[in-house]
Ligand SMILES: Nc1ncnc2c1ncn2[C@@H]1O[C@H](COP(=O)(O)OP(=O)(O)O)[C@@H](O)[C@H]1O
């Protein structure tokens with residue numbers, strides 16, 4: 001392994017809508033001094049189905065631990081992982097870290113990698129209404145850590161960052177301009193760490209693919225049109241509740257249903273938002289589950305509503321792929337990532353079957369294998385890939401940049 005000179009020790013936390021993930025790195029810029037990094041992954045953890053019970057695993061060089069476990073929330077999962085790392089002599093205390101990095105979600109116009117302080121926490125709080133499944137979780141943990149470890153540097157890398165170069169005409173809604181400036185109501189886009197990882201990964205492996213559509217399909221799902229490494233369009237808007245069908249969130253929805261809903265729910269708008277953000281999407285339409293694995297299983301057994309959910313999900317992906325192909329004026333590669341993107345060969349097959357008209361031909365055997373890499377046939381005009389996303393790596397790199405800036409400022 002390449003020697004890592006003056007590495008930082010950084011722990012990255014990814015509080016997903018259904019999962020808790022962490023990675024612990026030793027990481028530094030490499031000898032070239034450019035924007036390249038060398039890193040060693042000391043430990044990683046992925047806990048599924050937070051709130052119910054799911055597969056939880058932690059991996060280190062020495063050992064793997066895997067158990068079916070129930071964590072009531074992300075905080076409990078985080079505390080467990082810290083205790084595990086300490087008991088197994090991997091990290092005796094968070095005090096050992098140079099920084100803790102968060103794959104944080106929404107702070108409106110504030111994006112990029114930011115040192116977490118009172119001001120940023122206030123902004124995140126303001127945008128909690130936009131990202132209710134994420135922001136409150138991050139704020140709670142950040143505040144708790146600030147009390148417990150006042151010297152620990154906390155860095156938030158906001159999911160909106162990758163999308164800041166999308167043309168203005170594509171980032172506005174057709175609403176009074178004062179709503180954008182006064183209330184922050186505009187499109188932002190999310191899953192920036194994942195889509196930027198895909199852009200980077202494709203640059204490393206397939207530099208000729210300049211027009212890419214990245215499908216991050218997971219607890220929440222979004223698509224991103226990437227041109228020459230930059231996001232030029234994305235399916236989520238002002239909030240991560242929008243765009244394609246989500247696990248339990250509505251996706252795109254016609255706001256003019258509101259009067260009917262207000263009537264039905266006796267003007268209880270909080271209840272309406274709860275249904276749209278927690279009881280809709282896969283769960284709402286199928287009535288089976290917010291976990292696509294269970295919906296697919298039910299569809300297989302002939303459950304009509306479950307089948308409709310799967311069909312509508314695939315259909316919404318196809319719609320955005322068509323739109324983004326037009327924005328990109330063609331497409332060289334389509335990439336599947338996220339829990340569903342990597343895990344479900346059926347969803348990949350269903351999507352690709354709809355794209356044969358574009359000269360896209362799936363390699364059925366490669367698709368079924370479910371490993372990373374190319375899954376389209378040699379004669380396919382558009383290549384198709386599955387990559388396991390690495391959001392934590394992108395966050396860790398951003399943290400290194402912030403730590404270097406801090407050091408520079410300290411020397412000035
Ligand atoms: N083999 C699979 N088939 C269908 N869905 C899957 C599969 N594996 C995982 N998933 C779905 O992926 C989601 C988790 O995706 P992930 O991107 O890790 O989550 P998060 O959004 O919480 O960060 C779960 O909701 C699960 O239903």
Ligand SMILES: CC(=O)OP(=O)(O)O
Pocket residue numbers: 015016017018105134159190191218219220221240
């Ligand atoms: C928007 C976001 O960070 O989503 P997820 O819950 O999929 O990780």
Ligand SMILES: [Mg+2]
Pocket residue numbers: 016017218219220
């Ligand atoms: Mg996620």
